[in-house]
Amino acid sequence: xxxEVFRQERxxxxxxxxxxxxxxxxxxxxxxxxxxxxxxxxSVALWIVPRDDVVAIEDFADELGxxxxxxxxxxxxxxxxxxxxxxxxx
Amino acid sequence: xxxxxxxxxxxxxxxxxxxxxxxxxxxYRAKLIKFIEMHGNSELMGVLPEREWxxxxxxxxxxxxxxxxxxxxxxxxxxxxxxxxxxGKPREQCLEDLxxxxxxxxxxxxxxxRTWGDVGVIAWLVDAAAIISQKALLKCSYAPYARIMKKIxxxxxxxxxxxxxxxxxxxxxxxxxxxxVQEAVTRWWGPLMQFHGNPIPADEDPMLYWRIKSQGNExxxxxxxxxxxxxxxxxxxxxxxxxxxxxxxTGRWLYTEPDWEELRHVVTGHGPRTQERLDxxxxxxxxxxxxxxxxxxxxx
Numbered sequence: 001x002x003x004e005v006f007r008q009e010r011x012x013x014x015x016x017x018x019x020x021x022x023x024x025x026x027x028x029x030x031x032x033x034x035x036x037x038x039x040x041x042x043s044v045a046l047w048i049v050p051r052d053d054v055v056a057i058e059d060f061a062d063e064l065g066x067x068x069x070x071x072x073x074x075x076x077x078x079x080x081x082x083x084x085x086x087x088x089x090x
Numbered sequence: 091x092x093x094x095x096x097x098x099x100x101x102x103x104x105x106x107x108x109x110x111x112x113x114x115x116x117x118y119r120a121k122l123i124k125f126i127e128m129h130g131n132s133e134l135m136g137v138l139p140e141r142e143w144x145x146x147x148x149x150x151x152x153x154x155x156x157x158x159x160x161x162x163x164x165x166x167x168x169x170x171x172x173x174x175x176x177x178g179k180p181r182e183q184c185l186e187d188l189x190x191x192x193x194x195x196x197x198x199x200x201x202x203x204r205t206w207g208d209v210g211v212i213a214w215l216v217d218a219a220a221i222i223s224q225k226a227l228l229k230c231s232y233a234p235y236a237r238i239m240k241k242i243x244x245x246x247x248x249x250x251x252x253x254x255x256x257x258x259x260x261x262x263x264x265x266x267x268x269x270x271v272q273e274a275v276t277r278w279w280g281p282l283m284q285f286h287g288n289p290i291p292a293d294e295d296p297m298l299y300w301r302i303k304s305q306g307n308e309x310x311x312x313x314x315x316x317x318x319x320x321x322x323x324x325x326x327x328x329x330x331x332x333x334x335x336x337x338x339x340t341g342r343w344l345y346t347e348p349d350w351e352e353l354r355h356v357v358t359g360h361g362p363r364t365q366e367r368l369d370x371x372x373x374x375x376x377x378x379x380x381x382x383x384x385x386x387x388x389x390x
Contacts, residue, residue: 001389002172019238020172022181024389036165042244058111 003029004054006047007037015047102231102301109233110176118300122232123177125302130170131188132196137163138367139203140212148206155252159213162245169238176234189372191359196220198281200361207267207274210260213253215278215322219285219314221246226305261325268326275322276330283331283345284353286310315343 003023006015018037023029026048033048067073084090091099095115101108108114114122137160144160147153171181187193198216203209224243230236260267289308297303305313315336322329333346356364 017237019169019241020176021168022172024385028385028389035161036169037241040245040248056111 001025001029002051003033004049004051005033005037006049007043008045009043011044015045018043018046020051099299103299105229105301107231107233107236119177121296121300122235122302123174123179125297126170126177126235127174127179127184127187128194128196130167130174130184131193132199133163133167133170134188135195135367135371136199138370139199139201139363140209142203143206143209146206147209152256156209159249159252162249166242166245169242170235173232173235173238185375189368189375191368194357197284197353197356197361198278199367200356200364201278201281202363204277205270205274206256207260207270207272208278210253210256210271211274211278213249214257215253215275215282215318216285217246217249217253218318219282219310221250222310222313222317223286223303226303226310229301229304231301257325261327272327275327279330280349280352281356282314283311283348284350286314288348288350288353312343315345319343 001023002020004020005018007018008015021029021032021036023032029048033046037043037046081090094113095117098108098113098115098118102118140156141160144153144156147156171184174184175181184193188195198212198219203212221243224239224246227239228236228243230239257271260271287307289311290306292298292306295303295306298306315334319329319334319336331346333344336343355361359365
C-alpha cells in the first residue's frame with residue numbers, strides 16, 4: 001500500500017506534503033515515516049495517510065460565472081475615481 | 091509536433107511545473123522515467139562501495155555515521171522509485187531491469203573501495219559532485235521529483251560534512267594516513283571528472299529542453315571544480331592532472347579531456363566492480379524474499 005506523508009517543520013506552521021512510500025501496513029508506515037522524515041529532528045509532527053483515502057479534487061468548474069466569490073468580481077478602481085470626483089476630491 | 095505538445099514545451103520552458111496527474115507528452119514521460127530511474131538505481135547501488143567498510147570502520151562513531159549514510163541513500167532510492175512508479179513504471183520492474191543489467195547506474199559506483207581513504211573521498215567529493223547535479227533538479231519541471239530533491243540535498247550535505255571530517259582526521263594523522271588520502275584522491279579523480287558527463291551543448295541537451303535539469307553537464311563540472319579544487323589543494327593534496335588550472339581571463343577551468351571511453355565502458359556494465367555488486371544485490375534480494383513474503387502475507 002502507498003502512504004502519503006505530510007510534515008510540519010515547526011509548531012504553528014502548515015503541514016506540507018513531503019513524499020510517499022510503500023508500506024505493508026500501519027505499523028510499518030509509522031516506522032518508515034519516522035525514519036524518512038523525523039530522524040534528524042526535521043519535523044515536529046507527521047500525518048500519514050493511505051493514498052487511497054486521499055480525496056483529490058482538481059477541477060473547479062464555474063459554469064455560472066459566480067464572480068462574487070472572487071477578487072475579480074469587484075472592480076473598485078473606476079467607481080472609486082468617480083465617487084471621488086463627485087465628492088470634489090479628485 | 092502537435093499543438094498540445096508545443097504548448098506543454100512552452101509551459102515548462104517558461105519555468106512552470108507539472109504534477110503526476112497532469113497530461114504529459116509521451117516523450118517527456120519516457121525521458122523522466124529513464125533519468126529518475128537511473129538516479130534511483132545509483133542511490134541503491136551507491137551504498138555498496140561504502141557498505142564494504144561498515145565492519146572495518148576505525149571507530150564506533152564512524153561505523154554509526156557510515157551506517158546512517160547508507161540508510162539515507164537507500165531511503166533516497168525508495169523515494170525516487172516512488173516518483174518513477176507514479177510515472178508508470180513499477181518499482182519491481184525497475185529493480186528487475188537493474189539486476190538484469192538492462193538499466194544503468196552512475197559511473198562512480200562501479201569502482202572498488204580499497205581503503206578507508208576511499209570512504210572519505212566518496213562521502214566528500216563524490217557526494218559533492220552529486221549534490222551539484224541534484225541542486226540543478228530543485229527546479230525540475232516535474233514537481234514531485236523537485237520536491238523530494240529538497241530532502242535529498244539536505245541529507246547529502248550531512249554526508250559531505252561526514253566525508254570532510256573523515257578526510258581531515260586522516261590529514262592530521264600519520265604520513266601513512268595522508269598517503270592513503272592522496273592515493274584515493276588520485277585514483278578517484280578520473281571518475282570524478284567523468285561524473286557530470288560529456289559536455290553536450292545546452293541547446294542539444296534534451297534534459298534541458300524539457301527542463302528536467304536546469305544546468306548543463308559542463309556547467310556542473312565547472313561548479314564542482316570551482317568549489318572543490320581549492321578545498322583539495324589547501325590540504326596539501328595533489329591532483330593528477332597537470333593541465334588543470336583556472337583561466338584567469340574567462341574564469342573557466344581548463345583540464346585534460348576526461349576519458350569518455352572509460353565512462354561509456356563502465357556505465358554499460360563493464361566497470362571493475364559492476365558484476366560483483368550486481369551479484370551481491372541479486373543475492374540480497376533472493377535472501378530477503380522470505381521477509382517480503384511474510385510481511386505482505388500478514389498485511390493481506
